[in-house]
Amino acid sequence: MKKYQVAFFLTAATTVGIFYAWTRISAEFGLSPRGDESSDREPRPVTPLLHLVSDRMISGSEKAAGTPAPDFQARGNDGKLYRLSEIVNNGPAVLVFIKDGCPCSRSADQYLQRLHAAGRGWVPFFGVIDGGVMVADRWVEQTQTIFPILADPELSIIHAYGAESSAYVAFIGPGGRIDKLWAGYSETMLKELADRMKPWVKPGMKPFDVSDAPVELYAGCPY
Numbered sequence: 001m002k003k004y005q006v007a008f009f010l011t012a013a014t015t016v017g018i019f020y021a022w023t024r025i026s027a028e029f030g031l032s033p034r035g036d037e038s039s040d041r042e043p044r045p046v047t048p049l050l051h052l053v054s055d056r057m058i059s060g061s062e063k064a065a066g067t068p069a070p071d072f073q074a075r076g077n078d079g080k081l082y083r084l085s086e087i088v089n090n091g092p093a094v095l096v097f098i099k100d101g102c103p104c105s106r107s108a109d110q111y112l113q114r115l116h117a118a119g120r121g122w123v124p125f126f127g128v129i130d131g132g133v134m135v136a137d138r139w140v141e142q143t144q145t146i147f148p149i150l151a152d153p154e155l156s157i158i159h160a161y162g163a164e165s166s167a168y169v170a171f172i173g174p175g176g177r178i179d180k181l182w183a184g185y186s187e188t189m190l191k192e193l194a195d196r197m198k199p200w201v202k203p204g205m206k207p208f209d210v211s212d213a214p215v216e217l218y219a220g221c222p223y
Helices: 003-029 055-062 103-118 133-143 156-160 187-200
Strands: 073-075 081-083 093-098 125-129 149-151 169-173 177-182
Touching: 055 177, 073 149, 093 103, 103 125, 103 187, 125 133, 133 149, 169 187, 177 187
Parallel strands: 093 125, 125 149
Antiparallel strands: 073 081, 093 169, 169 177
16 A cells, blocks of 8 residues: 555544544533534533443442441541431431542532532531541532531441442432432433432422533542
């Protein structure tokens, strides 16, 4: 094959690869071609594709539904000692698994804070971070998270719930059973969480918007 033919095929392959990558990202995050002013929707956050939740992770998280939630006792960034069995004695709670320094955890946090605020405090949220109280306190300072962050320096809580990566979220029903464990976050997942919260929120959920969240399910950095 002549040199100019090799160069032609290499150029064509590169062009096709770039076009495919742009098409994939545009479809995933709702980006519009330059010059298209027909949509006023904000671009979705670009989350690394390597953190796309796998079928294996989804299957593993689904098996947790209906099982007893592992009880634990942990210190929060507010200095209080929390025990799960006491938290869910009269109602459900949400556990958010966080990895210190993970940008995906930061991205997920903004949406979870919206749901927490929409729930008016009727369904308590608790973050579980892979570090001590000082790490939990620093996380709150950096993110302005409005719910308590529990220290898990030995990752005992994280491993007990089978959270492989940050941004796993668990909805714990009253009485201490896992109603649902999500292996990451997405627009659909956030709406599913809101639906589980609604029966417990009086007089009802405040308006919230998660339409700028990723379409597909994303996890954070692995533990």
